[in-house]
Amino acid sequence: MTPQPFRFTDLPSELRNRIYHLLLAALEEPEDFSTSPLVTVPKTITRAKHHVQTSILAVSRQIHAEAKDVLHRENKFVKFGATLAMPNVRVLKSLIKSKRVPVFTTDRTVMDRFNGHVISYALLERPTDLPKSSFYCLISHRHLDLFCRGLANAEIATPGFWTNITHTITLCAPYQISPSAATSHQGNLVAPFCRHLRGLHAVLVRGEIDHSLATIVAERLKALVSEDPQIILENLAALKEAGNDFFRQGDSRMCSESWARACMEIRRVRGGAMWKTLTSDPAFARDLTELYFILNLNLSQNTIKNMEGHSNHPDLVAELANSALIALENAFEGLSDCHSYWQPSDAQMAKLWYRKSKTHRLCSDYGDALQAITFAENLLPDDAMIQQERRTIKSRMP
Incomplete structure (x- = not known):
């Protein structure tokens, strides 16, 4: 046949x-x-x-x-460009990396020749005394949601990040859309911005977009989110308890993720415009400051546990030690303008110094380890774990 x-x-x-x-x-x-x-x-x-x-x-x-x-419907591209003070560009790149946003190119010459994008998104910082730097990238619109989630953490990384920056969102029309579907299409294109970005100081929305929709989007991006202090604390407590459960189950990655998310949320609240209003309640300021201290202590403990489990990999131990020390430093410094509301007890500070000592010992930094355990001993001289840590350090010192 x-x-x-x-x-x-x-x-x-x-x-x-x-x-x-x-x-x-x-x-x-x-x-x-x-x-x-x-x-x-x-x-x-x-x-x-x-x-x-x-x-x-x-x-x-x-x-x-x-x-x-299909080619036009599913291959939508977004051009992004930022001209900011050099430290802010470094923060921006870090946020994009942290979310693992797939990027087609960072070559501005290539991007300038490409006209098939549906959105151009530009950040421009007003003149400052700091030297400027620029960063450009081309991404798929399907990853714009992930991209905006990363940018939403800018105020956490650097409080006041958006203060002097103008956001310009320009919609383009590289291919034809029927007039009846145009407004719905435009709304879908800008939806990721509306889902994740708030409290921006200067926003321009223009191009191939309905004027009333552009106005709504700009106002929404500039609006502040009114936050209930009780709901904030309840959400943070839930993240803390989830981390505790993962820690008990031996799931190191997930417990770190839960506690780190809680710490990031606290820093987001700390950098937001609602901060002064929220901390006018002394009970909220007290509870938030204590929680931030405990979460960072928990993160250090989980990281130390990982160091002990990877003792045969010195490069990884050194990387983990850096994470543990950052968490301990965050716990020590806390929320600086809330120190009048809450201070750690001697037992809590002894725990901090004990974990700092153990971190240094696992990296064979015995001098720093001995200094830290001495601070812990001064606070709790009869604590058995502290005394054992001192003996361990002494036995390994040259």
């Missing part, structure tokens, strides 16, 4: 669209770091990996029309 030719157009439209997607719009997802013992930030920006096969566009008029629709 003579083989019959396969007719691609006889396939159901759902299957044809799936094939078009695989050929024209598929992106490889970033590497999964979920098995890492602790939450880590990559050293470089994640590169988008894609393999577009455009030859199917030349098969027939019908296939060309169908495939072109």
Whole structure:
């Protein structure tokens, strides 16, 4: 029997669209770091990996029309550019790396030649005494949500980050959209900004967008979120308890993630415009400050446990030690303008110095370890664990 030719157009439209997607719009997802013992930030920006096969566009008029629709609908691009003070550019890059946002290119020359984007998003900082630097990247619109989630942490990383920065969001129309669907399409394009960004000081929304929608988006991005102090504390307590449960189960990564999220949320509240209003309640300021201290102590304890489990990997131990010491420093410094509301007890401070000593000892920094355990001993001279730690350090000193 003579083989019959396969007719691609006889396939159901759902299957044809799936094939078009695989050929024209598929992106490889970033590497999964979920098995890492602790939450880590990559050293470089994640590169988008894609393999577009455009030859199917030349098969027939019908296939060309169908495939072109998928190509345009699913390959939406966003141009991003920022000209800021150099320290702020470093923060910005760190936020993008931390969310592992896939980036097609950071070459401005390449981006200037490309006109197939649906959004241009620009950050411009007003003149300062600090030297300026620029950063550009091209991302897929499907990752704009992830990108904006990263930017939402800017005020956590640097309180007041947005104060002198103007955000310009420009919608473009590289391909035709029917007038009846235009407003809905524009709303979908800007939705990630509205979901994640708040409290911006200066926002311009322009281009191929309905004027009333542009006004609504700009006002929403500038609006402050009114926060209930009781709900804040309840959410933080839930994250703390979730971390405790993971710690008891031996899930180091998830307990660190829960406690770190709680600490980030506290820093977000601390850097927000509602901070002065919230801390007008002494009970809230007291509870938040104590919780921040305890969370950072917990993070240090979990990291020390990981150090002990990786004693044969000195490079990893050194990296973990840095994380533990940062957590202890955060606990020590706390929320500086809330010290009048709450101070750690001698027992809590002894625990901090004990963990600092243990961190240094595991890195063979015996001089620093001995100094830290001496501070702990001065606070709790009869504590058995502190005395044992002193003996361990002494036995290993040259």
